[in-house]
Amino acid sequence: MTRLSVNINKVALLRNSRGGNNPDLIQVAKDCERFGAQGITVHPRPDERHVRYSDLAPLKAVVSTEFNVEGYPSQKFMDTVLEVKPHQVTLVPDKPQQLTSDHGWDTLDEADFLREIVGELKRAGIRVSLFIDPALSMIEAAAKTDADRIELYTEGYAANYTQNAEKALAPYIKAAELAHELGLGVNAGHDLNLENLAYLKQHLPHVDEVSIGHALISDALYFGLENVIPMYLRKLE
Ligand code: PXP
Numbered sequence: 380m381t382r383l384s385v386n387i388n389k390v391a392l393l394r395n396s397r398g399g400n401n402p403d404l405i406q407v408a409k410d411c412e413r414f415g416a417q418g419i420t421v422h423p424r425p426d427e428r429h430v431r432y433s434d435l436a437p438l439k440a441v442v443s444t445e446f447n448v449e450g451y452p453s454q455k456f457m458d459t460v461l462e463v464k465p466h467q468v469t470l471v472p473d474k475p476q477q478l479t480s481d482h483g484w485d486t487l488d489e490a491d492f493l494r495e496i497v498g499e500l501k502r503a504g505i506r507v508s509l510f511i512d513p514a515l516s517m518i519e520a521a522a523k524t525d526a527d528r529i530e531l532y533t534e535g536y537a538a539n540y541t542q543n544a545e546k547a548l549a550p551y552i553k554a555a556e557l558a559h560e561l562g563l564g565v566n567a568g569h570d571l572n573l574e575n576l577a578y579l580k581q582h583l584p585h586v587d588e589v590s591i592g593h594a595l596i597s598d599a600l601y602f603g604l605e606n607v608i609p610m611y612l613r614k615l616e
Contacts (some may be wrong), residue, residue, distance in 0.1 A: 381580055381615045384418030385411045385608065386445050386568075386592025388429035391421070404430070407436050407604070414608040418445035420568075420590040424448050425453065425475040432456075435463045445589060449480075449510070450561040452496045461503050468500050469530050469566070469590075471507040479593075480569060483511035483532045486520035489581065501525065508566055513554035521563065528564035528587065531555065536579065537570030551583055559585040566590065573598060577615040589615070 390407045394400060408419045419442045430438075432455060437445050440476040450456045451471040460468050470493070472484045486493060486509065493509065500507045508528035509521050513535070521529050531551055539547035555565045565585045572594035580586070591611060599607045 381586045382417035382445065382588040383415075383608070383611055383615055384420045384445065384588055384590040385484070386420040386422065386590050387417040388413065388422050388592055389422075390608065391430040391434065391594040392428065395431075399523060406443055408438055408533040409441050410604060412442070412444050414605045415606055415612050416444065417464060418442075418447055418588060418590070420447040420449060420469075421454065422449040422480075423459070423474065424450070424477070432459045433457055435465070435581075436535055436548070439463045439465060443587075447508075447588075448485070449590075450487045451475075456497070457499065458506065460500070464503060464505060467506040467508060467528075469510055470496065480510060480532065481513075481534070483517060484509050486511065486517045486524060488519055490524060493521075493526070496525050497524045501527075508564070510568070511554075513550040513558055513593070518554055518557050518561065518563070522558075522561040526563065528566055529553055529554075529558050530566040530590070533567050533571055533579070536570070537575050539594050540575040540578070544575075545582075548579065548582055551579075555585050557585055570594070573614065575608060576611065580615050 423430050446465040447467040448465045449471050451473045471480050475599045497507045508530045509526045511517050511529045536547045558565050564587045566588040568590040571591045
C-alpha cells in the first residue's frame with residue numbers, strides 16, 4: 380500500500396496572504412484526513428511564508444494519521460521538531476529563500492552532518508527520511524547515515540513523463556530497488572499530479588508514501604478537497 384500524505388503548505392500560504400486565520404490550517408488538516416488523506420505534510424521554511432513553526436504543535440495535536448515535517452535541519456527546525464515529535468521528519472537540503480525544493484542531499488559530502496542529525500531525531504523516536512535524487516551512489520551513502528527512508532525527488536520523472544514515461548521512471552525504479560535492498564523505506568514526492576501518479580504507482584516498486592501538495596491543492600480549486608483527495612487515492616489503488 381502506498382499512503383497519500385497531503386502537503387498543506389499552500390493552504391498556509393493562502394492564510395498568510397491576509398494575516399488572519401482563513402483558511403484555518405488546523406481544520407483543513409482534520410478535513411483532509413476526514414476525506415481520506417493518510418498523512419499530513421508541512422514544510423516550514425526559514426521565512427515562514429507557508430506553514431509557521433508555531434503551526435506544528437497544534438497540527439501534531441490533531442493529526443491522527445501520520446504527521447510528516449519536511450525541511451532543512453537548521454537549529455530552529457531541529458528545536459521545533461524535537462519538541463513536537465512528528466511521526467516522520469524528511470530532511471531537505473533547501474537554501475533559506477528557495478521557492479521549492481529542487482535537489483536531493485549530497486549524502487557523500489554531507490555524510491557526517493547527516494549521520495549526526497539522523498541520530499538525534501531517531502533517539503527522539505522520530506522516523507527519518509532523506510530527500511534524494513535517484514542516484515545510486517547517493518542512496519548507498521544515505522543508507523550509511525542510518526536514515527529509515529529516502530524520499531525520491533520526482534521532479535525529473537514528472538517533467539519527462541509526457542514525453543516518455545518508461546524512460547522517465549527508469550532511474551527511479553533502480554533507485555527504489557537499491558534502497559529496498561539496503562533496508563531503506565521509499566517515499567516519493569514533488570510535482571506528482573493526477574496525470575502522472577497512476578503510472579508511478581503501477582511501475583515503481585516499494586513506495587511506502589507519496590507526498591503531494593501543489594497539484595492537489597490546485598485541483599481542489601476546481602473539484603473541492605472532499606472530491607480531490609479520493610481522486611488521488613484512486614490513482615494509488
Ligand atoms: N517533497 C518535498 C521534500 C518538498 O519540498 C515538496 C514541496 O514542498 C513536496 C514533496 C511536494 O511537492 P509538490 O508541492 O510539487 O507536490
